[in-house]
Amino acid sequence: MPLGKQGLTRFLHISEIFYSFLVSLLFYLLLLSRTGEARTVWEVLHPAFIPTLFIASSLLFIILFTSEKVAHNLLFIIVHSVLIHSLFSIIFPAGDLSGQQMVLGRTRLVYDNAIVHGWPPWTVETVPFQIYEWFKGQSFQAALSVVLSRMLSIDIFWVHLSLIPVLWGFFTPIAAFLVTKTLGGNDKAAVLSSLLLSAFPYITYFGAISVPISLGFIFFFYSLFFVLKNLDSSGYSKNTLLMWAFSVLSFLSHSLTGIMSFSLLFLAMVYKSYRSEKKASPAAVKILLAVSFLFCASLLPLSLVYLRFFAPVLYTSFTLDKFYTLPAEEIVGLFFLGELIYGFDIQTILLVAMGPFLALLYAIYLLYRFRRNSTAKYRTQISFLFVAYLIILIDYRILKLFMTELPFNAERLWVIDGFLASPFLGLAICSATSSLKKLLKTTSPQTMSIISRSSLSWRRVLRIGGLLFTLNILTPIILGGWISYSLHTAYPQIAPLQTTWYELEAVKYIEENTKEKYIVIGDQWTTFAGEVIVGVNNPRAYYFLEFNRTGYDLFRKILEDPSPQVMIEAMNVNNARVAYFIVTEPRLGTEEFNRVVYQTLKNQQLRVFGIFGGGKLFVFTYEKT
Amino acid sequence: MGSLQISKVEALVAQDQKFISTLTSYSLVLIIYANLNILQSSVLGVAASILYFLINGIFLGRAFFEKEDTFFRLMLGLLLFIMLLGFVGWFAVIIYNLNATMSSLVLFVVATICSLINRKVNHKKCHSASKG
Numbered sequence: 001m002p003l004g005k006q007g008l009t010r011f012l013h014i015s016e017i018f019y020s021f022l023v024s025l026l027f028y029l030l031l032l033s034r035t036g037e038a039r040t041v042w043e044v045l046h047p048a049f050i051p052t053l054f055i056a057s058s059l060l061f062i063i064l065f066t067s068e069k070v071a072h073n074l075l076f077i078i079v080h081s082v083l084i085h086s087l088f089s090i091i092f093p094a095g096d097l098s099g100q101q102m103v104l105g106r107t108r109l110v111y112d113n114a115i116v117h118g119w120p121p122w123t124v125e126t127v128p129f130q131i132y133e134w135f136k137g138q139s140f141q142a143a144l145s146v147v148l149s150r151m152l153s154i155d156i157f158w159v160h161l162s163l164i165p166v167l168w169g170f171f172t173p174i175a176a177f178l179v180t181k182t183l184g185g186n187d188k189a190a191v192l193s194s195l196l197l198s199a200f201p202y203i204t205y206f207g208a209i210s211v212p213i214s215l216g217f218i219f220f221f222y223s224l225f226f227v228l229k230n231l232d233s234s235g236y237s238k239n240t241l242l243m244w245a246f247s248v249l250s251f252l253s254h255s256l257t258g259i260m261s262f263s264l265l266f267l268a269m270v271y272k273s274y275r276s277e278k279k280a281s282p283a284a285v286k287i288l289l290a291v292s293f294l295f296c297a298s299l300l301p302l303s304l305v306y307l308r309f310f311a312p313v314l315y316t317s318f319t320l321d322k323f324y325t326l327p328a329e330e331i332v333g334l335f336f337l338g339e340l341i342y343g344f345d346i347q348t349i350l351l352v353a354m355g356p357f358l359a360l361l362y363a364i365y366l367l368y369r370f371r372r373n374s375t376a377k378y379r380t381q382i383s384f385l386f387v388a389y390l391i392i393l394i395d396y397r398i399l400k401l402f403m404t405e406l407p408f409n410a411e412r413l414w415v416i417d418g419f420l421a422s423p424f425l426g427l428a429i430c431s432a433t434s435s436l437k438k439l440l441k442t443t444s445p446q447t448m449s450i451i452s453r454s455s456l457s458w459r460r461v462l463r464i465g466g467l468l469f470t471l472n473i474l475t476p477i478i479l480g481g482w483i484s485y486s487l488h489t490a491y492p493q494i495a496p497l498q499t500t501w502y503e504l505e506a507v508k509y510i511e512e513n514t515k516e517k518y519i520v521i522g523d524q525w526t527t528f529a530g531e532v533i534v535g536v537n538n539p540r541a542y543y544f545l546e547f548n549r550t551g552y553d554l555f556r557k558i559l560e561d562p563s564p565q566v567m568i569e570a571m572n573v574n575n576a577r578v579a580y581f582i583v584t585e586p587r588l589g590t591e592e593f594n595r596v597v598y599q600t601l602k603n604q605q606l607r608v609f610g611i612f613g614g615g616k617l618f619v620f621t622y623e624k625t
Numbered sequence: 626m627g628s629l630q631i632s633k634v635e636a637l638v639a640q641d642q643k644f645i646s647t648l649t650s651y652s653l654v655l656i657i658y659a660n661l662n663i664l665q666s667s668v669l670g671v672a673a674s675i676l677y678f679l680i681n682g683i684f685l686g687r688a689f690f691e692k693e694d695t696f697f698r699l700m701l702g703l704l705l706f707i708m709l710l711g712f713v714g715w716f717a718v719i720i721y722n723l724n725a726t727m728s729s730l731v732l733f734v735v736a737t738i739c740s741l742i743n744r745k746v747n748h749k750k751c752h753s754a755s756k757g
Contacts, residue, residue, distance in 0.1 A: 110718055110723050111723075118718070119719045139718055140712075142718060143717065144715075146714065146723045147711075147714040147728050147732070148710075150723075150729075151728075152671050153661065153665055153669070153671075154667050154670065174697070174700055219708070245708065252712070
């Protein structure tokens, strides 16, 4: 082995060992940051975490630029990805508040066999609504989590919390790698795009919460890969089958990802027929392509409107209200930057917009380069991905400006936007570094000879030094910084108090010490805690749905009048023998909490069942005689 | 060297001679079922599940991604397997429920599908080899 190569291998080994140490340290720092009472991860995250992450990310980029071993590099990226998506599940006692806890609340019902006659666990009035519930996504995720939980013999709570961070961490970098390869990228560009997924804050956020749409995004990314692969193959192949399979699974996980998968699948089919028939009738296929583009772009908005035929709870419709009610500058802002115009600082706006913008520019550049070479390899895939990108850009604007009462935030499309952008970003960065390397190579032979003669001009030294610095230090540092700052933006800076350890303790204590059917009156935060332990609307251990009016009214009533009458009224809901009333100081405010506790104790009609969190949470009980 | 050994193990599992891999997979389902009802040990559950995942992931990886490298074959096989598990589980949950017995039945069905796909691919390969 030549000395230079041997030195490089040794450097690589040392870098890999150091990187492994840093990642272990990062996981340890996350464990140290674990807390039972916090609003955001930033309140409790170890101060050394972000600097260490920055060093680890930069080092990982250096490894990726140096190493040729794809599988090794991808393994490092997978570990990095799992780490970046695990902040909620490791730091908070019950993961992120609300969304993923609501999903766990429904999954619990399946796990605890509280439902025995098929999904959904609640009654639905019509057959279309029943079908809607089957395909809503919660049922698919519930099934997957429950089967995995039973296989591993680990409580559903832990399986649910880690399901998405682990699956996302493992499979999205691989999907980014494969998509980049189908665009003609080399291994370096492909591994770069895998890691650059973490530079998109929305991707990081959705990979950190266990909700059905996150599962849908994973399947969407693979359906995109097989769609791209299928563009090259003729007739029916395994890729065709896999393309359909992933699209169906993407639809089963969430309607948004499913509809987007199918619209791209349809576009791919038209693309294929365009390629095969463009010589026979060029005008006709061009019209077909244009019409298909419009159809694919309108599929998502139209589907959302027509979803109401299945679900009477949805009221999505087209509207021009925003144009009448909002000022012109806000409309323009929404058109270009979307939600980012509301309260985000300039750095955040730049960070979120930079990746997709650079990717779009590079895609346009690639298409411009191929403009006169219609037979260029990968041209079809690149132009297809560019068109897909345009569809997302258009759909987001339609959803944001022309629609109302959407069943989800239009910003969820930014995750797909990031998926489409990361391969172009990887290709762009790889191409830029390759150009720098070429420039360095043309200069270096002269350098070596001149160095030995000690007559190198300062200008040349600066040029070569600058190139070496940019390639080996500056680029990894900038990219490492980008990923670290992106993480800082991805996890919310403002949030309500997360489910606390004492709320969980109280709920567990009630469950372990009650033999009979019971019902719990509490605020929605109590419901969030309750549903992760026993589920929501569980007939045996009843917590009201998070935003249930009856539950809310009962809670308000008992705050005013902590008497057995309200408890008895609640017991009638599920024919329970025991009722509990939970009141928590940080949720209610000290003054109100003290008043309610004092009044309840004074009345002596409700018994104290338990006090948790050093007096921050009281559980009162009443039993039917 | 390590990659070569993994490939060898993978080939051995995928050959499924005398149904050894399939029977191992079924035995693992039985172990998981027994563990669910009697022992409830996470260690045993994790160990059995990893083996079960590997066998069926290899079956699907070899069937659908033969041209890919070992690493990608295994990972994509595992992803397909998770998809299949979710799909069969989803079907069970919408028509009935997913108690311990039904979950084990889901595992059994998924193992059978993976084994059948693997056998079909093996059969095709033997057929084309004998033709060649």
